[in-house]
Amino acid sequence: MPELPEVETIVRSLRSKILGQHLLEIKKFKPETVAYRVPFVPLRIEEISRRGKYIILAGADNEVIIHLRMTGRLYEKPESQRFIRAQLVFDNTALYFEDMRRFGRIVYCRINNPDPGLKALGPEPWDTILDEIFHPALQRSKKPIKNFLLDQTKIAGIGNIYADESCFHAHISPLRFCNKITKAETKTLLNSIRYILEKAVILRGTTFAHFIDADGKRGSNYEFLKVYGRKGAKCLHCGHILKNTKVAGRTTVYCPYCQK
């Protein structure tokens, strides 16, 4: 489910709920969902943060790393008993980890000893380092730009929705080869990524099926999507029919007329 804006929304809602509380127990309903790298001891939640699409609940010595993958949710009231995979028990509340597709993961480990996926993440989209390294990195790649945007080691947090939306906003085809993108276009694209993600964070994420934050609230960005989920509909810029294809193994929607 969640890309950067949805994970950021969850993190913010978690802060008002469990910051400063103690994590007393992680109840495990499915063995593959929860992994312990160190023996469990109750953890006072000192800091709640997001890195890419990862949620990090950090204590003094240990931390909990959560990735919701496609259908994970963290909420006090599960929608369906049968999809409960784990439960995080705190002093004054308990959050169910509900995950229909069982791709989501919770890892309990030492702080600063994160799992490989987290360690390998590229810069956050707002990291100013990207203003320097984004264009050179693109020049080194012969892949379509969409592959690059989905690669979490190149830039963290973008998934299928916001990759398409960013390309559309920048008037760049998701199929364009990275090394054919000019310096000026790179700047436009980076601005578009930041704009699209920022707007989605303000709207508390995109919900079309599963996503809710830790207060059970849906995101309201869905109705503002301009290409994702709109294959066959008219381009909102030029009126031509939006096309869909497969890039990087993912459904991709774009306007063949105004995205070059």
Add this chain to the structure above:
DNA sequence: CGATAGACCTGTTTGC
């Protein structure tokens, strides 16, 4: 090295 397919899961939508 890179690109692609497959695996991991279960529910919903689409197409014949």
Add this chain to the structure above:
DNA sequence: TGCAAACAGGTCTATC
């Protein structure tokens, strides 16, 4: 109508 294939916000591994 019914059934099977394709598809869904993601990432990791195997293979050529």
